[in-house]
Amino acid sequence: MATLSTNSQNTKDTAGGSSDTASTSYNAYAEMNAEQEFFLYELETTDSGSIGLVLRAIYDTGDVHKFARALEQRIAHYDKNILKVCTYHYQGFIDSMNQLKNLQTKCANIKDIAEKIDDNIQERSKELVKKGTEIVRYRKLQRNANTAIEQITMCLPILENYAKLQDLMKQKKYYQALKVLEELEHTYGSHINKYRFTQSLAKSMTPIRDEIRKNSYAELRIFLEDVAKIWQRIGEDATKATAIQTGFYKSSEKKDSDMDSRKFVTKEDIQLSKDGSILKRASKNPEGLEKKKTDYPETSMSATDNIDFAPIHRCCQIFSVLGEKDAFENYYRGEREKQTLTVITPPTKLQESITSSISYLDRIVGFFVVEDHIMNSQPGLVTNAYKDHLWDLALQQITATMNAHFGNCLDVEMMIKMKKVILLFALTMKSYGYGISSLYSLLQNFRDQYNEILMSEYCAQFEKALKEDNYTQITVKNEDEYKSVLAEYPHYKRFLDKEEYPRKFPFSRFVPTVFNQAKSYLRGCLRFMENLQLSQSEVDDTVRRYANVLLARWSGSLKLFVSDKSRSLIQLVQITINMGYLERSCEFLERYITELTNRGEGSHLVTLKDQVFRDARSEVEQLIDEKLREKVDDFLELAAYDWELPQASGVASDYIADLIKFLNTTFTAFTQLPSVLARHVCMQTCKYLADQMHNMLLSSDVKAVSTGVLEQFSLDVMQCEMFTAQCPVPGFDDATLSMTFAHLRQLLELVMNSDWTTYLAERGQNNSKYSRVKASNAAILLEKIIELEKKNSSFFSRSGDRKKLYDTILRQLKTLT
Numbered sequence: 001m002a003t004l005s006t007n008s009q010n011t012k013d014t015a016g017g018s019s020d021t022a023s024t025s026y027n028a029y030a031e032m033n034a035e036q037e038f039f040l041y042e043l044e045t046t047d048s049g050s051i052g053l054v055l056r057a058i059y060d061t062g063d064v065h066k067f068a069r070a071l072e073q074r075i076a077h078y079d080k081n082i083l084k085v086c087t088y089h090y091q092g093f094i095d096s097m098n099q100l101k102n103l104q105t106k107c108a109n110i111k112d113i114a115e116k117i118d119d120n121i122q123e124r125s126k127e128l129v130k131k132g133t134e135i136v137r138y139r140k141l142q143r144n145a146n147t148a149i150e151q152i153t154m155c156l157p158i159l160e161n162y163a164k165l166q167d168l169m170k171q172k173k174y175y176q177a178l179k180v181l182e183e184l185e186h187t188y189g190s191h192i193n194k195y196r197f198t199q200s201l202a203k204s205m206t207p208i209r210d211e212i213r214k215n216s217y218a219e220l221r222i223f224l225e226d227v228a229k230i231w232q233r234i235g236e237d238a239t240k241a242t243a244i245q246t247g248f249y250k251s252s253e254k255k256d257s258d259m260d261s262r263k264f265v266t267k268e269d270i271q272l273s274k275d276g277s278i279l280k281r282a283s284k285n286p287e288g289l290e291k292k293k294t295d296y297p298e299t300s301m302s303a304t305d306n307i308d309f310a311p312i313h314r315c316c317q318i319f320s321v322l323g324e325k326d327a328f329e330n331y332y333r334g335e336r337e338k339q340t341l342t343v344i345t346p347p348t349k350l351q352e353s354i355t356s357s358i359s360y361l362d363r364i365v366g367f368f369v370v371e372d373h374i375m376n377s378q379p380g381l382v383t384n385a386y387k388d389h390l391w392d393l394a395l396q397q398i399t400a401t402m403n404a405h406f407g408n409c410l411d412v413e414m415m416i417k418m419k420k421v422i423l424l425f426a427l428t429m430k431s432y433g434y435g436i437s438s439l440y441s442l443l444q445n446f447r448d449q450y451n452e453i454l455m456s457e458y459c460a461q462f463e464k465a466l467k468e469d470n471y472t473q474i475t476v477k478n479e480d481e482y483k484s485v486l487a488e489y490p491h492y493k494r495f496l497d498k499e500e501y502p503r504k505f506p507f508s509r510f511v512p513t514v515f516n517q518a519k520s521y522l523r524g525c526l527r528f529m530e531n532l533q534l535s536q537s538e539v540d541d542t543v544r545r546y547a548n549v550l551l552a553r554w555s556g557s558l559k560l561f562v563s564d565k566s567r568s569l570i571q572l573v574q575i576t577i578n579m580g581y582l583e584r585s586c587e588f589l590e591r592y593i594t595e596l597t598n599r600g601e602g603s604h605l606v607t608l609k610d611q612v613f614r615d616a617r618s619e620v621e622q623l624i625d626e627k628l629r630e631k632v633d634d635f636l637e638l639a640a641y642d643w644e645l646p647q648a649s650g651v652a653s654d655y656i657a658d659l660i661k662f663l664n665t666t667f668t669a670f671t672q673l674p675s676v677l678a679r680h681v682c683m684q685t686c687k688y689l690a691d692q693m694h695n696m697l698l699s700s701d702v703k704a705v706s707t708g709v710l711e712q713f714s715l716d717v718m719q720c721e722m723f724t725a726q727c728p729v730p731g732f733d734d735a736t737l738s739m740t741f742a743h744l745r746q747l748l749e750l751v752m753n754s755d756w757t758t759y760l761a762e763r764g765q766n767n768s769k770y771s772r773v774k775a776s777n778a779a780i781l782l783e784k785i786i787e788l789e790k791k792n793s794s795f796f797s798r799s800g801d802r803k804k805l806y807d808t809i810l811r812q813l814k815t816l817t
Contacts, residue, residue, distance in 0.1 A: 235362030344397040469510035488512035648711035704788035743772035775816035
């Protein structure tokens, strides 16, 4: 150890002695130049990335061997310096090693002491460690217990809500159960999946949604089925309420003039009659009549107040929570559409009674009243578009049903009842916001059908009156009968009320009968249009239009009636008179319609056509002409002229006397005809008689005519001329009627007086004496005279000049012809 210390000291000294040398600057190699010195400096100081550049520069100078020797010299120099430094610090290293050895000994002693102390502590701390271990165990148990309590506390709401969920499901409170289920899933969802028992609860909750969904659908179906059972009662209540509110009311007793009394009629006090009107229902409790009716307002309850719509609301809420609102709406609408098809399907015995129709429509009203209520309470479930879709389906079926069952109805009273039923149905549906334009179109069709049936009935009555009338003027014997006729037909004639009894009306019983039929028909037309929401002008014009159609059909019936050849002249004359008064009755009917419709006087779009009988009247007038001509022909057939009569009898022929008597009687009856018609018929008859006598005289069947028969014929014509001069038909100008026989008179005078010179001389002049005689007719008659004289050959043998004269005149007449 001493030797080591001595060596260390020597080394230290040596190192210390040469420390100055190591710290001195490096002495350059004798052969080393500045450039090599620079390269060595660059290698020592530069980074490794630039070494390549330095080496490149060394190789570029070409002094590589010199630089290598310089580098070796520099390395040797650095090795020498390192050795000096190591030698300098070696003694300190030796001292340190000695100190460590001393420290090792002390540490071994300390370790022994520490082990003894440790053994002593270990022995003494065993009980303490045992107690500490127990403390740790108990603290762990306590911590676990607290954790368990905390977790169980967190699970208690789950168990409580699950129990509540089970109770709600048993009570069928599905919406509340669904809300509890939603709370379990969303609020406690994170805790449910931690434990096995909660996981089993979660599995048991999974089918609850399906059960709620299934039970909700079932509840909806049950509700719809239950409501379907009372559709008719709902419809009845709604219809009754509408009838009271709109005044569509008819009491079985005398109506109370005080309209406020209707406000106290409750739905229990009214019922719907078979004809669709509202009747008061007799109270079963006599004491009830004494109660104050002020406690029962008219609109105290609606038709749906007694219906519990809670199932609908619950289902809407449940399916909203389930997130299946659209599916529920589609299901509901599908079920309601099925029910729509069911309720609008008419019963098979609908046409047998009006009651079945009322029940059918009441069920439809009940269905749509319920639908309207659901739409108002659940707007998302039932929309206006969907409600209108169902109503359109119903309207199509109702229209088709009504047309099918009542389109061919021929009973007027049944049509009135159906009109009331359909109208009340339409008003009820309108009060709930449903469109009823097609129902008004249906009523319009029924109105046309009703009026067609009514018109057919009155046409039949008109034809019956035509057949049963006696066609004689009405004769009244006292004041009561006189007023009775005036009450039936407003006839006015100046001074008629001053005449003595019996008095005569110009028309027959047919006129007042038909006039009252027309008024009854107008009342029937108006009866159907009551409460049809038509303006007074529409009602007035419609009644007038139907009245015109009725008059036109009556005119057709008249034409058909008079076309029968068996009608007598008296009947035709009286029919013409009656038709004149029927035309006048149009003015009275105009005023009557105005009174019925309360429109008042003024302009009307439709007026009664009094000229509707014009064609029938013209036909009757023509038939009167024909009948008179037939009578004239009948009398003329009685004429038995001896055309070779040597001398006239001095008096008119019997047939002429009878004919004149008949014409006097007939034309006297014409005083009640219109003066123009009477004059026309008289003129045409006289012309016809004159023409027929003229044709008789010039007939080809008559070969020869004597002067005696001409004189007799002249006497007959004279009787006709006297008749025309004293004709009972007033209004003719002087000699106007007598001019009808002028051509016959001039022909007779020309031939009988042989005034041929004057005829030929004045031929073609306006003031000619024989201006109405045709040369051809004169020639024919002259030939007949010549023919008779030829038979009497002695006449021409004694008077040859006369024969030449006749031949000359005849040639001149033929020349003129």
